[in-house]
Amino acid sequence: MVGSTGSPRVDAESDFLRARRHQVLSALAGRIRGDKDDVVQSMSFDEVVEALGRRAEHYVGTKVIPLDRIVGSVDKVRDFDRRFRPTSARSRQRWERLARASRKGEEIPPIDVYQVGDYYFVRDGHHRVSVARGMGVDRIEARVTAIETFLKPVGIDARKDLERKYWRRLMLERVPFTGEARAAVAVDDPWDYGVIAETVEAWGARQMHAEKAYMDKPTMAARWYAEEFKPVVDMIEEAGLRGPNERPAAAYLRVACERYRLIREHEWNAEVVEASRASKPRKR
Template identity: 55%
Template structure:
């Protein structure tokens, strides 16, 4: 929280020093806890949009937004950390001018942000956000532009999460699931999305060979989920073969074991029994 000695210029200088000290201590704490390297790094807007897939945008105008919803930047990711504390002294002069202006009660213009889901990314006003945090504010005025993306931003916390999102976006382009099917097919290892995409495409090829008719990607995705994925997941749950993995990860594991052990693409009680007896149960 901001401290007031009655001397605005000195207080503004102390605000900056306190913010810098907080940033250094935060880095040290993350290192001691062996947290990921990106835990204190703000999210880069362009990388988030690339991972999620841009679908359009629209201006929403002036709004009041929560400071804790601002998690990234368009072009200043090196100057401030995830909580917009300065990462060096090179921003000090401008930062202290803004802090002094706010302490004197002077008017400060709204910032400009992009909104993706519930997250905000600063286009203009990084120093104003940093000062607002340092002074203990909870909200700030902003001109908001909403960016629509092909997949949801839910679950994004750190930069490393973008890898999973990017692979999921590519998987859903290959296997365009919708509704509940789209929400329920989840893996934690990004590479598994590529393996699953290949698996579904191979399943669709066998389907078309068997029926002698062409199916587009949407039809293959829909039929794979209802005719293959859902019945198998039910069998896995009944056989207690899911373990601590997601249902999709259990499905991928047992599908691979099925063919490795008994060279078949069918599903029945015999297959489950063979996998359970000869395979390693997923944990």
């Protein structure tokens, strides 16, 4: 815990001013780096759950959780930054009142949070979190409700990560890849997930027309990966057409688009791959 002068009132005032100063400096540093609000502002629980897809929830109980894993809020995103420092002086009196109570050793009730993977989002108790962090405490008691999501809640440290997760979720709802295929179709550009979904659905439609038989979504996803994606990616690898650090799915989409642009057909052979050679990404 931070130092004490022996006066809870004076110390609480200093605690608040220090927290505000650090928040202002952090926001300024973020703007200088070009981060803007993306990794400085508190994360929105609703945005995270919308991106990952909400499946279920269950009450875990009361436990002690690490303060540095509390990254966002249900309804006060603008009032605190990512480290729960106050973004204005609007709630100064309430903040300092809690700080005084904490310094006097008064009992502070548990906060209420949603847990999404290793991340926590505050439902009630924002000021208690802010005061605890401002005073150098590293853990806090919380009533925890766990949220189960469609996608794994990992790699969501910035809003750009949420956009990519959102489009990946939509793609997997349309094309339910599993296992090896699910991992292989990862891309960096969020928009590519929509292209993948359309590509698989178009392939499935052509196959059903040719075979005169219905194909459900799981079957379509599995067959497209085994009969289309994997053989083509192998051809791309053999031809040396995958760029440095280029994901296999991105290479597939690039060459497939080039193929159709050049010859307006959906067949694959060595000549098609060779004709697509000019589209190989250059080294940076």
